[in-house]
Amino acid sequence: MSRTLLVCLTLLLCPSAILSAADLPQFQASDWPWWRGLHRNGVASASQNPPVKxxxxxxxxxxxxxxxxxxGSPTVYNNQVFLASADTEQETQFVLCYDRQTGKKLWKTDVFKGGLSTKGNKKSTHASSTVACDGERVFINFINNGAAYxxxxxxxxxxxxxxxxxxxxxHQGYGSSPAIYGPLVIVSADNKGGGAIAGLNRTDGKIVWKNERPKTPNYPSPIILNVAGKEQLLMTGCNLVTGMNPLTGKILWEIDGATTECVTSTVSNGELILTSxxxxxxxxxxxxxxxxxxxxxENSTRVYVPSMLVKDDYIYSVTDNGVAICWDIKxxxxxxxGRLGGTFSSSPVLVGTRIYVTNExxxxxxxxxxxxxFVMISENKLGTEVFATPTIVDSRIFMRxxxxxxxxRQEMLYCLGSK
Known part of the structure; x- marks a missing residue:
């Protein structure tokens, strides 16, 4: 079978999997249901007014x-806030749920007990993925006992x-987050042993399609954007840039490029996609x-970990070493x-004309x-360490x-808002 495409027989046996983008779950503007928000690009609703201090x-x-x-970042749906976490002493990986209005912990579900690796970059964790929610279920990716689940x-x-x-x-760790599209939850797990990207049926977890990937470490999350007139599932890294049909996994186009290891989630102006x-x-x-x-x-700027933003055909980014840059995307x-300061792993979030970004x-x-x-609005300090990207929705900022x-050391989930 080819590396580029392994469409499972279940696609033929599961008509419910062959649906259009119109079958995406319906959310409110007050929801932030998955990594990088409702539109998967780090852009929050411009009508809100989160605090600047x-x-x-x-x-x-x-x-x-x-x-x-x-x-992983907070995921917000209806009156719930979801987070993934892991306890190395107890050797558990779990999902947490908090009440959106009060911060009260509603439940904690252990997904794995035991099976944690001792390998990885010192900045990585056993719970670096962001939960995705389809309005009925929540989905999370974990590496456990030498496999991605x-x-x-x-x-x-x-x-x-x-x-x-x-x-x-x-190799370094794992942080790819699940993506919801139509009847599927789409997940990726590039690694040195030869990884995969797959579309799973949201209701029962059966694999609808699965593509093999090269034997190289790589870290982006699968991102679905409307580009060149159609919805495309986009992946960078493994020395490739790839556009796929998100419902079937069929490769629409693929080129060499983007280096071996990538982390950022790609963005687009509808014509071009950005790789880094x-x-x-x-x-x-x-x-x-x-x-x-x-x-x-192309250029040789190091925008390795923080993902970029696109607004009105301009790219806004923050380099790993703390420099904000604006480019013409065309x-x-x-x-x-503009010099900020510190080292950045968290990605920026755009609200109207304001960009929020937090260093480590x-x-x-x-x-x-x-x-x-370059126009600086304000600077704020909270906590001693931040790697998670903030979630900004309904004029509130949810920060881990x-x-x-x-x-x-104690992690905290903050809900910030103007009183």
């Missing part, structure tokens, strides 16, 4: 202790199904997704640079999405931060 006491609606350690839970925390995606050799990688070289490019695979421009021409020390910078010049409590 906060501290451990200012504009705090509530905060709650989070057991264990994880770098996707698990579905009910909204009250009961396990519904669990599917092994592929064997997995940990950091190993074995720093690399950024704009690629046509119309089937030609033409590389329009030409690659640099518009401006818990310092959040807010600056303008303005192509003409680490604090020192009685001399010990």
């Amino acid at each position: 906060w501290s451990a006491t200012e504009n705090v609606i509530w905060k709650s202790a989070v057991p264990g350690r994880g770098y 996707t698990t579905a839970l009910s909204l009250d925390g009961k396990q519904l199904w669990q599917t092994k995606i592929t064997d997995y050799i940990i 990688g950091g190993y074995p070289k720093n690399h950024m490019s704009a690629v046509k997704a119309d089937g030609s695979g033409e590389v329009v421009w 030409t690659g021409k640099e518009r401006w640079k 020390a818990g310092e959040t910078y807010i600056f303008r999405a303005n192509p003409d010049k 931060v680490t604090e020192e409590v009685d001399g010990k």
